Amino acid sequence: GAVVSQHPSRVICKSGTSVKIECRSLDFQATTMFWYRQFPKQSLMLMATSNEGSKATYEQGVEKDKFLINHASLTLSTLTVTSAHPEDSSFYICSASENRGSYEKLFFGSGTQLSVL
Amino acid sequence: LAKTTQPISMDSYEGQEVNITCSHNNIATNDYITWYQQFPSQGPRFIIQGYKTKVTNEVASLFIPADRKSSTLSLPRVSLSDTAVYYCLVVNTGGFKTIFGAGTRLFVKA
Numbered sequence: 001g002a003v004v005s006q007h008p009s010r011v012i013c014k015s016g017t018s019v020k021i022e023c024r025s026l027d028f029q030a031t032t033m034f035w036y037r038q039f040p041k042q043s044l045m046l047m048a049t050s051n052e053g054s055k056a057t058y059e060q061g062v063e064k065d066k067f068l069i070n071h072a073s074l075t076l077s078t079l080t081v082t083s084a085h086p087e088d089s090s091f092y093i094c095s096a097s098e099n100r101g102s103y104e105k106l107f108f109g110s111g112t113q114l115s116v117l
Numbered sequence: 118l119a120k121t122t123q124p125i126s127m128d129s130y131e132g133q134e135v136n137i138t139c140s141h142n143n144i145a146t147n148d149y150i151t152w153y154q155q156f157p158s159q160g161p162r163f164i165i166q167g168y169k170t171k172v173t174n175e176v177a178s179l180f181i182p183a184d185r186k187s188s189t190l191s192l193p194r195v196s197l198s199d200t201a202v203y204y205c206l207v208v209n210t211g212g213f214k215t216i217f218g219a220g221t222r223l224f225v226k227a
Contacts, residue, residue, distance in 0.1 A: 006160070034215060043204070044161070044217040093160045095215070105151060106215060108160030 002028045002098050006109025013084055014117055021079045021112045023094030029074035030096035034106070035067075038091040050077040084116045121205045126222040135192040137221050139205030142186045150181060150188045153204045155220070161204060165190065192223075200225045 003026040013019050023033055031052045036044040048069050049057040056069035066088075068080040077096075081088055091113050095106040122140040129135045141150065149168055153161035165172055167179040167188070178191040192199060204220040 004160075036217075043219050046216055091158065095160070105149075105163055105166055106153075106161075107163065108153075111158065111160045113158065 002026075002096075002107045004030075004094065004096050004107045004109045006094055006112055008112060009110060010113045010115075012115045012117065015085050016083055019081045019084055019114060021081075021092055021094075021114075023077045023079070023096070023109050025075045025096045025107075028096075028098045030077075030098070031074060033071060033077040033094055033096040035069060035077075035079050036093045036095070038093060038111075040091075044093060047079075052077075081114065084114070086116045089114055089116045121207055121218040123203075123205050123218060123221045125219065126224065128224045128226065129195055130226050131196055132194050135195050135199070135223060135225075137190045137192075137203055137205075137223070138187055139190070140187045141205070141207045144185050144207050145209065147209050148185075148207045149209075150179065150185075151206045151208055152177070152179065152188075152190045153206065155202045155204065161217075164203070195223075195225045197225050197227060199223065 005024045005026050007022050011019055033050040035047045037047055038044045046059050047062045050069045050071040052071045052074050058064045066082055071077040091111050093111045095108040097106050149166055151166040152164040154164050155161040165174055165177050165179045167181050169181050172179045180189040202220040202222050204217050208215055
């Protein structure tokens with residue numbers, strides 16, 4: 001099956017710094033990728049939909065200036081958590097579909113555990 | 118987006134068959150039913166997908182009745198390593214976003 005690579009797997013940063021998370025589709029092109037965050041014992045919460053070559057679409061309540069998404073190529077989307085604070089500590093996961101415009105089957109990255117001190 | 122309802126948790130023993138049912142009363146004609154498995158600190162993993170009747174792969178079976186308002190994921194002879202959270206999703210093939218419900222926490226005991 002298709003592989004989605006996500007890096008880093010774990011990051012610890014100081015409050016006020018920015019952190020960039022990369023999501024790559026290794027063996028397919030992904031025009032659309034999704035970014036989720038997940039708190040302990042909770043389900044995945046969709047943050048935004050990342051579209052190659054255009055602006056991301058953010059879910060209600062997600063600050064677009066706080067969580068910057070860039071999808072500059074068909075195989076790479078990045079999520080930058082700007083001026084991170086302890087409440088941003090969470091598990092961030094990306095996903096992508098092999099099929100253009102069809103999301104019934106997604107492949108997920110391994111996730112990034114962000115801890116903000 | 119069709120909302121899904123699953124049991125919060127289930128317990129089982131090794132070697133048993135586990136059936137997890139998901140309700141999706143508002144499923145639309147173009148919606149597919151997809152199940153994912155998630156282990157702690159990992160991204161979800163695709164298990165199986167179906168539109169109607171029965172689908173089987175090397176991991177599980179998916180049973181979907183004619184009205185498609187529910188579906189049942191069947192895991193044959195579970196092992197301890199099947200302890201995970203299982204998510205049922207209903208996704209439109211027309212390009213709609215994917216929303217996760219609460220999922221079912223399956224605990225497999227020795």
